[in-house]
Amino acid sequence: MATATAAVAAKRKPVFIKVDQLKPGTNGHTLTVKVVSSKPVKTVGTKGPRSSSSMLLSRPSRRPSRISECLIGDETGTVIFTARNEQVDVMNPGATLILRNAKIDMFKGSMRLAVDKWGRIEVTEPASFQVKEDNNLSLVEYELVNVVEE
Numbered sequence: 099m100a101t102a103t104a105a106v107a108a109k110r111k112p113v114f115i116k117v118d119q120l121k122p123g124t125n126g127h128t129l130t131v132k133v134v135s136s137k138p139v140k141t142v143g144t145k146g147p148r149s150s151s152s153m154l155l156s157r158p159s160r161r162p163s164r165i166s167e168c169l170i171g172d173e174t175g176t177v178i179f180t181a182r183n184e185q186v187d188v189m190n191p192g193a194t195l196i197l198r199n200a201k202i203d204m205f206k207g208s209m210r211l212a213v214d215k216w217g218r219i220e221v222t223e224p225a226s227f228q229v230k231e232d233n234n235l236s237l238v239e240y241e242l243v244n245v246v247e248e
Contacts (some may be wrong), residue, residue, distance in 0.1 A: 112198065118174035118233065122209055122240050125201035130222065132229050134169040134176060141165075162167040170195070170211070172225075175233030179211045188221055196220040207239040 112128040120127065141164050166181045168189045180203065181189045188195065199217035203210045213219055 116174040117170075117172050117177055117235065119203055119211060120177060120211065120235060122202055122204055127187070127202075127211075128196070128198050129172065129200065129201040130194065130196050130225060131170040131172050131179075132225060133189050133191050133193045133195065134171055134229055134231060135191055136166050136168040136181070137188070138186070139165045139167050158192065169231075169234070171229040171231065171234075173227040173230055175230050175235055177209060177211050177234070178236040181207075182212075183218055185213065188219055189202070192224075194222050194225045196222050200237075204240065208236050209235065209238070209240070 114130060115126050117129065117131065141162050164183055164186045166186045166189060168179045168181050169176050170179045170189075171177065179189070179197075197211070197213055197217065197219055200211050200213050201217070203212050
């Protein structure tokens with residue numbers, strides 16, 4: 099029992115990175131950012147009324163799903179963050195956040211930052227830095243290239 103407790107106590111300290119260090123296909127990022135803007139993309143709700151026979155066969159309906167695209171950044175650059183459901187509520191312009199275990203998703207060849215169920219978003223004290231808005235990493239388009247080794 100003592101070894102299990104020792105393993106839990108030996109957590110590694112988070113390594114904070116800057117926005118300009120983000121690369122496609124990476125995950126596990128911890129960063130401090132400010133929200134520049136937030137715009138709702140869509141709300142996915144439940145479909146219309148169902149007949150009672152189809153209700154027996156289908157799964158229970160889910161709650162409506164909200165998605166917002168938020169421009170976030172720090173003193174090195176900006177990136178688009180995809181906020182889902184409860185995350186939308188904390189993405190207020192001007193707010194300073196700590197994103198833990200964030201990952202890079204690719205959408206139409208460009209990077210999007212996201213925090214899934216394994217990560218966390220924390221509202222923190224206002225940061226002193228100015229966001230560098232002229233270095234938007236989400237405007238860089240990437241192309242998947244297969245490398246064949248001979």
